[in-house]
Amino acid sequence: MAGLDTMIFPFYTEYWSFLVFFVLFSIGVVWRYSGSRWNGMFRNRIFKSKIVRLWKTTNDKRRTTNN
Incomplete structure (x- = not known):
């Protein structure tokens, strides 16, 4: 019975x-990939x-430092 544990649960x-x-x-x-369309659009909108x-902000900082 000692080997039965490793046979049933090998990992x-x-x-x-x-x-x-x-x-x-x-x-x-x-x-992530099977969510509803609204949820995916909402998540992508926040990310974008x-x-x-x-x-x-990085472009504004570049403009101010270049001038």
Whole structure:
């Protein structure tokens, strides 16, 4: 019966942290790409607005330092 644990759970004793990470990562990937369209658009809009704001501030700083 001692080998039965390793037969049923072959990765539990040694690689349990990797399996937990892999399961959480796969759930996150599925959650990201299978979400509703509104949620994806909302998330992308926030992300794009942050990028545009950062780009504008860096360009303004460049303009002020060049003049």
